[in-house]
Amino acid sequence: MRLAVISDIHGNVAALEAALDDIARRGITNIICLGDCASGMCWPNETTRLLMDKNIPTIRGNHDRWLTDRVAEGLKGQDGFAFKETSGDQRAWLYALPERLTPAPGILACHGTPASDVRNLLEDPRHGILVPSPLSAIRDRLGADGMAARVVLCGHSHQSSIIHLPGDGPLVVNPGSLGLPGFRVTRGDHPHRAEARSPHARYAIIHATEGAKPMAELISLVYNWESAAQRAEEVGANHAWPHVLRTGYLPESLDE
Numbered sequence: 001m002r003l004a005v006i007s008d009i010h011g012n013v014a015a016l017e018a019a020l021d022d023i024a025r026r027g028i029t030n031i032i033c034l035g036d037c038a039s040g041m042c043w044p045n046e047t048t049r050l051l052m053d054k055n056i057p058t059i060r061g062n063h064d065r066w067l068t069d070r071v072a073e074g075l076k077g078q079d080g081f082a083f084k085e086t087s088g089d090q091r092a093w094l095y096a097l098p099e100r101l102t103p104a105p106g107i108l109a110c111h112g113t114p115a116s117d118v119r120n121l122l123e124d125p126r127h128g129i130l131v132p133s134p135l136s137a138i139r140d141r142l143g144a145d146g147m148a149a150r151v152v153l154c155g156h157s158h159q160s161s162i163i164h165l166p167g168d169g170p171l172v173v174n175p176g177s178l179g180l181p182g183f184r185v186t187r188g189d190h191p192h193r194a195e196a197r198s199p200h201a202r203y204a205i206i207h208a209t210e211g212a213k214p215m216a217e218l219i220s221l222v223y224n225w226e227s228a229a230q231r232a233e234e235v236g237a238n239h240a241w242p243h244v245l246r247t248g249y250l251p252e253s254l255d256e
Contacts, residue, residue, distance in 0.1 A: 001104055003206040004031045005175045007111075007155030008061070011040030011082060012179025012245075013047040014231075015201035018223035019178055020054070028205065032103045034155035035061025035111040038094060040180055041237035042228050042245075044082035047179075048090040059109060060097035061156065062117040068095040081235065104208060106150035108170075113141040113154065120157040122174060125185070125192035130157060138172070139165065146170065151206060151214050158183060158194050160202050160218045173216045176202030179228070182244035198248040199225040 004023045038044040101109045111117045123130040152172045160176030181196035200220035207215040229242035243251045
């Protein structure tokens with residue numbers, strides 16, 4: 001089977017439409033979304049509606065959860081904009097999404113790790129950026145279920161990556177972000193930034209055939225990222241949003 005894997009759309013329906021067109025052109029009919037669907041300064045409503053209309057199997061990401069869990073705290077930024085733009089039915093759909101899925105035998109899909117939607121599986125913040133995690137940490141985060149799978153799919157970090165755990169470990173694939181090629185984390189003990197360093201929409205294709213070793217492709221897709229950047233400007237996003245949508249870099253990277 002072939003499985004298209006999308007993740008971290010962050011309200012960018014232009015990127016989602018382009019990816020779905022490319023997936024259809026390749027004749028792939030199986031798709032899974034790893035979450036963080038709506039929260040972003042572009043088209044939260046349209047993105048959620050398209051996922052719902054297409055009935056794409058989708059995992060709940062941390063931002064999808066926060067649109068319900070954090071309302072009492074006062075949502076701001078991308079989450080506040082997504083809350084205003086989406087309907088109650090859409091937010092209920094996002095919140096009811098599963099934390100994990102098994103899209104095919106031996107394939108385990110999650111947003112961050114099998115046990116957490118806010119922890120990266122393959123990277124750690126160091127000196128303000130994300131760096132590859134040691135294998136021991138990845139094994140711990142995978143847990144028994146992840147280590148028993150043939151393939152583990154994860155998102156959250158927005159970093160495209162394919163690794164294979166030595167021995168009988170799984171192939172672990174992060175497709176990267178479909179709709180937001182960079183972000184910064186300013187809160188917590190380890191502030192950092194992550195950048196794809198190009199504005200392309202990213203997704204992955206898994207090739208899984210019984211009796212054969214699984215394979216994966218990482219796709220970087222050209223789409224109309226200028227329309228996404230202009231939309232971010234129109235809705236009053238801070239200057240980092242249109243910049244990263246156009247370039248894949250955060251503005252501060254230009255000074256380094």
